[in-house]
Amino acid sequence: MAWLRKVKAGLVKYPVDQFIGEEGTIFFNEETGELFHSDGVTQGGTSVLKSIVNKDSQNPSDCEKDAEDDPEIAELKRLANY
Numbered sequence: 001m002a003w004l005r006k007v008k009a010g011l012v013k014y015p016v017d018q019f020i021g022e023e024g025t026i027f028f029n030e031e032t033g034e035l036f037h038s039d040g041v042t043q044g045g046t047s048v049l050k051s052i053v054n055k056d057s058q059n060p061s062d063c064e065k066d067a068e069d070d071p072e073i074a075e076l077k078r079l080a081n082y
Helices: 048-052 061-066 071-079
Strands: 025-027 035-037
Touching: 035 048
Parallel strands: none
Antiparallel strands: 025 035
């Protein structure tokens, strides 16, 4: 059986680039719609889109070049205004 993560939302007036949150928290920037994932330590979290684009590469720039031709990544970028 697969695990799932429930997402609980709440509106917090706090700068996105300074928010840390609990490990595993998913949050987004109301102004841009960009999604972030918290590791419980890093201010501003990690961009979910960048994590998807870079997940299989030791060298992120190589992966970003490959992702330019991937229609699914292009659609994710379009939806995230990235």
